Amino acid sequence: MMGIVLDTHILIWLFQGSPKLSEQARLLIEAPGNTLFYSIVTPWEIALKRERRPETIPIDIQTIAWLCTEYDITLLPLGIEHIAYLEQLEYQGSAEHHDPFDRIMLCQASVEGMLFLTHDMRLGEYGLANVLVI
Numbered sequence: 488m489m490g491i492v493l494d495t496h497i498l499i500w501l502f503q504g505s506p507k508l509s510e511q512a513r514l515l516i517e518a519p520g521n522t523l524f525y526s527i528v529t530p531w532e533i534a535l536k537r538e539r540r541p542e543t544i545p546i547d548i549q550t551i552a553w554l555c556t557e558y559d560i561t562l563l564p565l566g567i568e569h570i571a572y573l574e575q576l577e578y579q580g581s582a583e584h585h586d587p588f589d590r591i592m593l594c595q596a597s598v599e600g601m602l603f604l605t606h607d608m609r610l611g612e613y614g615l616a617n618v619l620v621i
Contacts, residue, residue, distance in 0.1 A: 488520035490601035495529045509621040524563040532588040569595045580612030
């Protein structure tokens, strides 16, 4: 049994039934006893991306919130301890990683002792054991 924070794209792929969501990710998401979370920054990220390029994010934030309730995925609030953890992150990759949404979700998962499920290879380059790149 574990808590799992779902990255924004993982959440969208889950709701779309996308083949981009790997079998490993599906097994973790569907495993009895695992508790799923989505970050409060996910709706913010979706709103900003839909504003700039609506074709890239097919689901609006109201639909995401409703689906999360239906799927029993819990909203993870943002606290000062999550933001403070940003100062501890040490990126070890060659290409810079600028996505503030990914970084704050990574911090939330780390502070809360949860697995962070993502598709972004660069997040694996922070060297944290709680990051699973699928």
